[in-house]
Amino acid sequence: MDGANDERYRRAKELAHAAAELPPGKRMAFVRERAGDDAALIAEVGWMLDAIEVTAGLPHALENPVDLSGLSAQAAAPRHYQIIRRLGEGGMGVVYLASRNDGGFVQQVALKFLNAAAEDSPALLERFAQERHLLARLEHPGIARLLDGGLLADGRPFLALEFVQxxxxxxxxxxxxxxxxxxxxxxxxxxxxxxxxxxxxxxxxxxxxxxxxxxxxxxxxxxxxxxxxxxxxxxxxxxxxxxxxxxxxxxxxxxxxxxxxxxxxxxxxxxxxxxxxxxxxxxxxxxxxxxxxxxxxxxxxxxxxxxxxxxxxxxxxxxxxxxxxxxxxxxxxxxxxxxxxxxxxxxxxxxxxxxxxxxxxxxKATPAYHAGRFVRRNRLGVAAGVLLAVSTLTGLGVSLYELAQARAQERLATSRQRELERAVAFEQSMLEGVDIDAMGHGLADGERRQLGDRATAISGVGFSDLARESLDVHVVSHALDAIDGRFADEPLLGASLRQSLARVLVTIGSYGHAVRELQKVLDVRTRLLPAGDPAVLSAQVDLARALDLSGQFGQARAIFEAALAKAQALGPDDTLRTAAESGRARAMADSGDLIPALAAQEALDARLSSRFPASDPGLMQLRRERVATLIRLGRRDEARAIIEPLAAVSLRALGPDHPDTLDAQATLASLLNYRNEYERSLALARTVAAAHERRFGFDHPATLRDEDLVAANLVRLEQFDEARPLLEHIIRVRRQAQGDDQPDTLESMTTMVRLLTRTDDWAGATTLQQSILQARRRVLGPDHPDTLFAQASLAGFLSHEGKYAQALDLATTALAAQRRTLGMDHPITFGTLDLIARIHTQAGELAAARDVHAEALANRQRVLGTMDAHTLESATRLFEILERLHQTAQAQAIRHRYMDPLVAMDPATLNASMRDMRDGTVDLLTQYGNAP
Incomplete structure (x- = not known):
């Protein structure tokens, strides 16, 4: 063939094969549409279609009767099929419409045979038999059923299928x-x-x-x-x-x-x-x-x-x-x-x-996409929610306006002013209530109830996160943008409305946005009101709180102190004064001044406890903050004595899902983690995290705090496969929301460092720890307890790399600063002593290691008790050093006092930390010929 004829042949063959896939009545129309006015190509394709029919051994024209008598389609068994007409042809078979007549039973079927070419192919015969085998397994209303099958009288195989018209x-x-x-x-x-x-x-x-x-x-x-x-x-x-x-x-x-x-x-x-x-x-x-x-x-x-x-x-x-x-x-x-x-x-x-x-x-599951889907399927619900929010905002604005008028016109009765204040507070609380429960969690529950068994399809949607974002972006921000224009002639009224909306932002975790709005409130009131006006103090307290929650501890502390200087003129029970005092103490603790912070919290607790019941929300919050300070100071028994009854009071007075109850349980879970009770801490942290996620969504700061504690416990329990993705998500969200240097972000990164070391990724851990230390120094300063802890941790990594002199210098510098800021009896200082001893050990300086381990053991014994996990840790390490120095008598004294009582304990009664400590002690004693 020459090139032109070869191309024509290929073109005709392609069209013929494509047309053969169509119903016979549509084939030539398809060919004429594709070939255009090329009559020669159309004729050649028609010839090929006829040739395809010939290969089946059957005539092409459907209107002609098939050249088979009823006898040729008669099976050997007593089943009779009469061919009516051909239905079509596939890759290996030809299908006819036939009628089956058995003893008066008449049924139309699709009768399928192998075509002429396929009958000589063992592989196609096998496949034909396989089709019968497969169809016999399939009984479904959406699949054409197999009715019969076997061999015809002439030995040809056939299938009788349900005829689908x-x-x-x-x-x-x-x-x-x-x-x-x-x-x-x-x-x-x-x-x-x-x-x-x-x-x-x-x-x-x-x-x-x-x-x-x-x-x-x-x-x-x-x-x-x-x-x-x-x-x-x-x-x-x-x-x-x-x-x-x-x-x-x-x-x-x-x-x-x-x-x-x-x-x-x-x-x-x-x-x-x-x-x-x-x-x-x-x-x-x-x-x-x-x-x-x-x-x-x-x-x-x-x-x-x-x-x-x-x-x-x-x-x-x-x-x-x-x-x-x-x-x-x-x-x-x-x-x-x-x-x-x-x-x-x-x-x-x-x-x-x-x-x-x-x-x-x-x-891709972007918030905007999910929100769009959410709105579309809940048009009425969302419309109602927006209407509720708008009406609440409108009512809030009206109430604030009347309140401003009441304050400006002293002729109004005091009782009327109180009524308006209560109305403002109520409308603000209503707006805070709409945010997550009404717009997110409630609708999510409704969706799940409607879906029933398919509820898992929406389990990862994150309704509360969407609701929180929608409330911030589409309701609160929209209202805030309108304030400047609509209240330009009433700047103080606009500031009051802005402050109420900023408090909603704090509630839903939009701390950065809240800080910006509260700064505007403070600027207006500072310009228009006297410095000691309660409205100015209120703005200062709210702004300082938002700054503290966003990790800007220094600025928060300065504003709290400025507010407190003016609030001292108020009565001892005044809520603004109390908020300023407790806020300053919290900011002091967050800034690293733990001892003066605790003193301030204890003094305020003593004053308020004589005036308010134990179930008072402000008093319970103060005590939770006091427990957090005690935990950071290492005074675990004092912390436990306060938090356990406090959690019980919160549960009894407020219920299991109240934010104060959940915060008390989260504080208790943190204490349990610090006490090495990782299983209990994990269970409680999971419970609190689930409750916060239901109310606020997974990406809310409160939920992230709880999930971070979950991850920390998982790492301690060596459940790394679950801990790693959780930590990675928390770090990613915190970085996006608050930046790399935010203290909460760095806390999660510190937990990741621990995970990396537990999985032997020392290089990755060292790099990450160096970045944490640099960020701590930038944000918190060189003497903050968190900075010093990061410095000591880096010393451990440097020692692991063989940089003993540099590691020892970092560790001893950190120890001196820790003793200066935390006191001589803080457990963290004992941990740094233990680290210094281990650096000496790795450097081969066993005598120096022995002396430092002995000092750490004596301190831990005195402060933490004989059977504390950290005390036992120091004891086993000192025992090993003494054995290596061949000071057997001293080693045996350590063994009898600390190690034998631990080994004698029933492992079934111990938590994971103590079981690991006991197992390690048994191995150590066995190694040195002291098998228990």
């Missing part, structure tokens, strides 16, 4: 002008049939519109399992039947003849879905098998929304395709099987999520 699914959708949602609903029924086959370990491998017929009553039926196979069979390449596929709907792994899984059917379903929503196949313009195969393997195709639509397509097929559907189709058709949906069930679930206006898993 219907149309191809794509033609049905066009003729019925189904809209997008109707098409997806119909497609979901196909998914159910394919999923049923997969549950029976069968993959279809040839899913296409021609194999999905829709009955007159609108029910789709999946046909032709001729090339299906069991999942546990050998790959196609081993059976020699890899070419038995429809290329336009084949997955990349089918084209490349690789081993197949259910992901191949997921891909083919994606192509069918693409065709249903876009009105055309993804690679429809590619007609050569080579180019089509290359395109499938590359995975490079336009999403349905960008696929060109022909004028011939129906209005429904030309309708815009939503981004969600684009994402679903693209995920189902990913080039790599592992990147597609895990199964047909997951594909169907995402389509149902689209139909129900829920976020689909195929799209």
């Amino acid at each position: 219907g149309e191809r699914i794509d033609d049905w959708c066009e003729e019925k002008s189904l809209n997008l949602r109707q098409r997806i609903a119909l497609f979901l029924k196909v998914c159910a049939a394919v999923e049923f086959a997969h549950r029976h370990l069968i993959i279809h491998r040839d899913i296409k519109p021609a194999n999905i017929l829709v009955t007159p009553d609108g029910e789709p039926k999946l046909l032709d399992f001729g090339i299906a196979r069991m999942l546990d069979e050998v790959p196609d390449t081993d059976r020699g039947d890899g070419d038995a596929l429809t290329l336009a709907y084949a997955s990349p792994e089918q084209v490349q003849k690789r081993r197949l899984t259910t992901a191949a059917d997921v891909y083919s379903l994606g192509v069918v879905l693409y065709q249903l929503v876009a009105g055309r196949r993804p690679f429809q313009d590619l007609v050569t098998p080579h180019h089509l195969s290359s395109a499938i393997i590359s995975g490079d195709f336009l999403p349905p929304s960008r696929s060109p639509r022909g004028d011939a397509a129906s209005a429904a097929a030309r309708a815009p395709v939503p981004a969600d559907v684009d994402a679903i189709v693209m995920k189902a058709m990913r080039r790599q099987a592992r990147d597609r949906y895990a199964g047909v069930h997951e594909l169907a679930e995402d389509l149902r999520r689209f139909l129900e206006h829920r976020p689909v898993q195929a799209r």
